[in-house]
Amino acid sequence: MKLYIFQVAPNPTKVRLYLAEKVAGGAVIDIPQVSINLPKGEQRKPEHLARNPLGRLPVLELSDGTCLTESLTIIEYLEECYPYPPMIGRSPLERARVRELERIAELGVLLPIGRIIHATNSPIGLPPNPEVAAHFRKILPEGLRLLETQLADGRLFVAGDRPTIADCTLAAALQFARFGKVELDPTFLHLLQWDARYRERPAAKSVLTL
Numbered sequence: 001m002k003l004y005i006f007q008v009a010p011n012p013t014k015v016r017l018y019l020a021e022k023v024a025g026g027a028v029i030d031i032p033q034v035s036i037n038l039p040k041g042e043q044r045k046p047e048h049l050a051r052n053p054l055g056r057l058p059v060l061e062l063s064d065g066t067c068l069t070e071s072l073t074i075i076e077y078l079e080e081c082y083p084y085p086p087m088i089g090r091s092p093l094e095r096a097r098v099r100e101l102e103r104i105a106e107l108g109v110l111l112p113i114g115r116i117i118h119a120t121n122s123p124i125g126l127p128p129n130p131e132v133a134a135h136f137r138k139i140l141p142e143g144l145r146l147l148e149t150q151l152a153d154g155r156l157f158v159a160g161d162r163p164t165i166a167d168c169t170l171a172a173a174l175q176f177a178r179f180g181k182v183e184l185d186p187t188f189l190h191l192l193q194w195d196a197r198y199r200e201r202p203a204a205k206s207v208l209t210l
Contacts, residue, residue, distance in 0.1 A: 013172035020203035025085035108143020110173035117180030
């Protein structure tokens with residue numbers, strides 16, 4: 001297998017965090033990572049479009065040439081291949097809850113952060129759009145507030161006492177916010193404490209650069 005990534009891009013980052021956490025937990029996984037330079041437009045080259053016609057990252061290329069092109073799909077596939085340590089819960093209810101929190105982190109935090117960045121100072125050259133940026137600045141606190149409420153009970157991780165894919169998605173989102181200079185409201189104290197704590201984990205240090 002090969003994993004095609006770009007280092008700071010949030011969707012590849014959450015897959016890389018997932019892999020790093022699995023290895024830190026004892027899983028034996030060795031998937032080469034190949035960098036595709038998004039600002040230079042390498043995602044539009046024919047060889048990458050053959051892997052993903054949308055020209056996006058990440059892409060997991062399997063040994064038979066099959067390509068998986070959505071970050072969550074890649075994680076779910078790898079979780080089937082390498083079930084221990086579990087990163088999507090240990091019971092039906094745990095798995096449902098982890099997936100729910102991961103979707104909140106994705107749709108309520110990562111998505112608006114990405115839209116703000118690409119509407120203000122897009123790293124891939126999209127034109128500025130102040131109205132879009134303003135709209136998503138209003139929406140972003142809603143997702144942050146939901147996760148702040150979860151973390152207010154003193155839990156170590158987003159879904160409880162163990163790292164899960166919800167942590168990977170949220171950490172990737174907050175790194176992208178730092179990259180794009182999207183400031184978070186300091187009143188989200190528990191969320192910011194979680195972020196500082198999570199970034200000290202060896203798995204996070206091996207992936208996050210900001």
